[in-house]
Amino acid sequence: MTSDTRSKEGPAAAARDPDLFEEFYRRHFDAITRFVARRVADPHTVADVTAEVFLAAIDSADSYRPGRGSETAWLYGIARNLVGAEARRTARQAALGARIAGRRLLEADDITRLEEQLDAEAAGRRALAALAGLPHGERALLELITVDQLTLPEAASALGLRQVTARVRLHRARKTLRGAARSVPDQPPPEPALAGDALIAGTGERA
Numbered sequence: 554m555t556s557d558t559r560s561k562e563g564p565a566a567a568a569r570d571p572d573l574f575e576e577f578y579r580r581h582f583d584a585i586t587r588f589v590a591r592r593v594a595d596p597h598t599v600a601d602v603t604a605e606v607f608l609a610a611i612d613s614a615d616s617y618r619p620g621r622g623s624e625t626a627w628l629y630g631i632a633r634n635l636v637g638a639e640a641r642r643t644a645r646q647a648a649l650g651a652r653i654a655g656r657r658l659l660e661a662d663d664i665t666r667l668e669e670q671l672d673a674e675a676a677g678r679r680a681l682a683a684l685a686g687l688p689h690g691e692r693a694l695l696e697l698i699t700v701d702q703l704t705l706p707e708a709a710s711a712l713g714l715r716q717v718t719a720r721v722r723l724h725r726a727r728k729t730l731r732g733a734a735r736s737v738p739d740q741p742p743p744e745p746a747l748a749g750d751a752l753i754a755g756t757g758e759r760a
Contacts, residue, residue, distance in 0.1 A: 563614075563617060563619065563624070564577065564610055564614035564617045564624065564627070565614045565615050565617065567610075567611075567614065568610075568611045568614035568615075574611070577610075577624075578607055580624075581607075581624065581625065581628055582603070582607075584625055584628075585603050585606050585607075585628055585629075585632055586599065586603050586667075586670060587670065587673075587674060587677075588629055588632050588633075588701060589602045589603050589606075589632060589636060590667070590670045590671050590673070590674040590677075591674045591677035591678055591700060591701070592636045592678065593636060593639070594671060594678065596659065596663075596664050596667030596668055596670075596671060597659060597664075597667075598639060598643075599667050599670070599671065600659060600663065600667060601639075602632070602635050602636060602639055603632075605635050606628060606631050606632045606635055609631050609635065610628060610631060613631070621710045622706060622707045622709075622710030622711065623707055625703075625707070626703055626707035626708070626710045626711045627710065627711065629697060629701060629703065629711045630710070630711035630712065630713070633693070633697075633711065633712075677700050684696060686729075687726055687729060687730075688725075690712075690722055691722045691723075691725055691726040691729070692726070693712055694708055694709075694712060694714075694719055694722045694723055694726065695723070695726045697711055697712070698723070705719055705720065705723065706719075
């Protein structure tokens with residue numbers, strides 16, 4: 554079996570074969586790290602959540618269906634759930650006191666690399682913050698399309714939605730953003746437009 558053929562075997566095969574998993578991991582590591590870094594501002598947490606994504610991918614590999622979207626979209630769905638779980642866990646711990654335990658040690662080079670990644674994704678985090686006023690379902694869809702650059706079908710797959718439902722949510726989100734822009738005429742447009750002007754002007758879909 555050639556390397557090219559092996560790389561197309563998918564998550565289920567990767568979960569069974571260490572060599573295939575290594576290829577799968579390398580193929581998606583940068584994209585998942587960027588996804589997490591857009592939502593998390595601490596390098597230790599970025600490293601931890603990224604690792605958890607691939608562990609979860611092994612456990613749920615048989616759930617991947619190529620017809621519903623790309624491997625990346627599927628992994629984004631896993632990552633989004635884990636980032637949300639991490640945010641809830643952090644909030645609970647913050648309510649009890651300073652979070653001082655449970656971190657794995659990172660080498661200095663690892664911290665430097667992740668800090669550089671965090672800097673590179675600062676605009677993405679600001680864009681996500683600008684979406685905070687939208688309803689949860691609309692915000693999640695908009696994040697994946699405008700910030701993470703998924704197509705509408707891929708975003709729908711990542712969220713477990715039918716495409717028609719995703720289209721309705723996208724329409725509502727665009728309408729809300731238009732209204733917000735008109736209600737504050739002296740302010741610049743919402744920053745997510747920097748990640749995809751098609752959000753307001755069109756459907757938000759790409760070929």
